[in-house]
Amino acid sequence: MRKVADSTVRRLSLYLRFLDDFEGQGVETVSSEALAQRGGTTSAQVRKDLSFFGSFGKRGLGYYVPELAQRLRQILGLGRRYRVVMIGAGKIGSALVQYRGFTQRGFDIVAIFDNDPAKIGTQWNGLTVLPIDRLEQELKAQQVDMAVLVTPGEAAQSVAERVVGQGVKAILNFAPVQLNVPDDVVVKTVNLALELETLSYALTNR
Amino acid sequence: MRKVADSTVRRLSLYLRFLDDFEGQGVETVSSEALAQRGGTTSAQVRKDLSFFGSFGKRGLGYYVPELAQRLRQILGLGRRYRVVMIGAGKIGSALVQYRGFTQRGFDIVAIFDNDPAKIGTQWNGLTVLPIDRLEQELKAQQVDMAVLVTPGEAAQSVAERVVGQGVKAILNFAPVQLNVPDDVVVKTVNLALELETLSYALTNR
């Protein structure tokens, strides 16, 4: 089952959200065409995406909404909760800590770190901001699945190395730099400046 | 020059950041290989990316750092400033308003809207939060290039239609929904839940 395109996984995640909506509206079955329309893609694309993982539909009928949702949750690894540490208690970090979607989707923030003495010791959503020196100690003390990096660009690589050194295998990176990590570590970078620049490109070239 | 892949544009934006670094270090020329290494890609990729827009290098030598940087700024449409409105003065909105990278890269936030009476009238980084009812009026009064949407999911589509109705052609969307807009409007969606789910997928399937 290896080697499924990133674009496919992202679409699965979208489909799951649509299924949740459909389920909320009491819809029982859904066709690949209906999912496609909601997601701005084609029915063939939907079926192909799903086909990498099995065949979940009934011909002539479509997919049972709750069943397909359940399958997708399983495929995406959402049948469990994840323990997440946040590194950087600045503006974006603070917004993320309070973001409901995190917890709702199964991601629990279990520690927050910063190196600013003014922030260390303050309370964020029930968690005390810890000094960054305590990073290794805390990662050893509690099992952690992911790190969210919200540090300045200069600090990001070194922090990444420290969390990777403690066995963390997934990083969500908001620092505007390209992180260098071993092959068995997954990094997703969200780079705002880059998104803005693709918009400015699109506005310019029309 | 039409029809350049999104992935190409994103890489150009990365290269530009590397060139800024190189320039800061006083490096005068740079090879496609050097840029490639910094960006985790290949020299052929770098040259192909640039070749869509012209030939900026000298054979046997590489590229003049300041010249190539200048060219990339031009290609990406960064030779001017953009006027941006922010819609939604919640946690993420507030973090974004204060984010330095916005202004640094040429994007000026010129108005902020919300529908929460508790927020309307408060000051955000020198701007007064306006009631969302004033949206059309303000968009008419001042030329605006982009809208950043930081509303709840339910509100996003309707707000998008309102800004598009006033002629805005670019939207940066942080609401976790798929926006439906006319073909001549560009939307970039940053969907946190989706990024988290690709990470969880990656952690699960190894």
Add this chain to the structure above:
DNA sequence: GTTTGTGAAACGATTCACAGCT
């Protein structure tokens, strides 16, 4: 009759490899 699941075809992006310039 409807809709899935999937090989095959079409399309698009990346990599190769080398001729041509400096």
Add this chain to the structure above:
DNA sequence: AGCTGTGAATCGTTTCACAAAC
């Protein structure tokens, strides 16, 4: 000799189209 610029080859993804299932 070194490095770019670019057609040609390769690889990966999306779309087509239809037989099989209900």
